[in-house]
Amino acid sequence: MxxxxxxxxxxxxxxxxxxxxxxxxxxxxxxxxxxTLHFIARKGSAAVDLLDPVGVHDLIERVRPDLIIHLAAQSSVGQSAGKAADTWRVNVGGTINLAQAVATVSPACVFAFASSSEVYGAAFNHGTVTENTVPLPMSPYARSKRAAEEALxxxxxxxxxLILFRPANHSGAGQDTRFVLPAFAQQIADIEAGTIPPxxxxxxxxxxxxxxxxxxxxxxxxxxxAAPVTARRQVFNIASGKPVPIGCLLDILLTLSSHRVAVEQDPARMRESEVPKTLIESNAIRDRxxxxxxxxxEQTxxxxLTHCRTQQHKK
Incomplete structure (x- = not known):
């Protein structure tokens, strides 16, 4: 328990x-x-826009939180490249409004921020990153997350x-197809349903x-x-420490498919990653x-895939 x-x-x-x-x-x-659990920008609850500083301040004053968990963000690295201004506006502007209201109204509040291991960026090319590694973000998304950390x-x-969480890539049922695993899985589900070629x-x-x-x-x-918070600022990497090639995800999906599926490389998509491998140490959270x-x-x-098949059957 x-x-x-x-x-x-x-x-x-x-x-x-x-x-x-x-x-x-x-x-x-x-x-x-x-x-009591309160929400921001959730249907049926407090419909407050994080980009509205007055609305955010009024909400914080009303609910007087002693814990804030800040997940709201534009979370796609790929999407951030084409919508950098929107990404910064949401990820940094919204966070600043929230931080300012908390500092004014709830001075004893614990603030937990869902950042990302993406903030390390080019530092991955120098070996394993730890919580003490200096971030070198490489995308508008990663730079906005790093800027939000500093603003807080x-x-x-x-x-x-302040608790800063820097999780590695995470997936599961319900993640949208802007992300690599559900993007592959949805194609498999569509092929099985006969809506696209195999x-x-x-x-x-x-x-x-x-x-x-x-x-x-x-x-x-x-x-x-749930653990006692003592330090003013804590950083926790969250990772398995066992990176796998992107192709491994596709290989596992193919073994789970009921159809024979061909894989073709698209020259338009053949951009080599500036970060070939991400090695992340998460000793701080393991020790804590x-x-x-x-x-x-394999289970993830x-x-x-099961979720994508279910959604396909509902169409």
């Missing part, structure tokens, strides 16, 4: 997103009976406690990345949040709360 969270008023942003749909029930299962450090009050067109499959199941990432968040991923990569891939 996991320990309950020692907070009475919890505010969650991004509750309607991919990670949020897993975090909400997990949060509720670990909250004490007299605790600067704006939050002296008595606020061919998957791909770019380079050689880049090696660390993949986690979303439920393991949620478990990591909650284990840390004895966390380790429990879900195999099977879950994603």
């Amino acid at each position: 996991q320990p309950s969270l020692p907070y009475r008023s919890i505010l969650l942003t991004g509750a309607g997103g991919f990670v949020g749909q897993y975090l909400v029930p997990a949060l509720r299962s670990r909250m004490s009976g007299d605790a 450090s600067d704006i939050l009050g002296e008595d606020n406690r 061919v998957i067109r791909v770019g380079s499959l050689t880049a090696e990345r660390d993949f986690l199941d979303v439920q393991d990432v949620v478990d990591a968040y909650l284990r840390v949040l 709360v004895a966390w380790a991923p429990q879900t195999t990569l 891939i099977a879950d994603v």
Whole structure:
């Protein structure tokens, strides 16, 4: 049995997103009976735009959270390249508004920010990264996440406690097809349904990345949040430490398919990654709360494919 969270008023942003749909029930299962969970920008709850500083301030003043979990973001690296201004506006502007309101109204609030291992960027090319590695972000998404980290450090009050989570790639049922695993899985499901020819067109499959199941990432968040917070600023990498080639994901999917599927490389997609391999050490969270991923990569891939098949059958 996991320990309950020692907070009475919890505010969650991004509750309607991919990670949020897993975090909400997990949060509720670990909250004490007299605790209240509030949301920002979730249908049927507090419809507050994070880009509205007055609305954000009024909400913080009303709910007086002692814990904020900030998930809301434009989360696609690929999409950020074409919409850099929107990515910065949401990921940095929204975070600044939230931090400013918290510093003013809830000076004892613990602020947990879902950043990303993407902030390390070019540092991956120099070996294994740790929480002490200097980030060298390489995309608008990664730079916006890094800037949000720094904004929180600067704006939050002296008595606020900041927890920065930097998870590796994570996937699971319900993730949209902007991301590599569901993008492959949806094509498999479409082929099986006969809606597209039995061919998957791909770019380079050689880049090696660390993949986690979303439920393991949620478990990591909650284990840390249930533990006492002492330092003003804490950083936790969340990773398996075992990167795999992108092609490995496709290979596993192909073995799960009921159809023979051809794989063709598309010259238009053949851009070699500037980061061939990501090696991430996550000793801080393992030492702090004895966390380790429990879900195999094969199970995560099977879950994603099952979800894509179900969605295809509903069409």
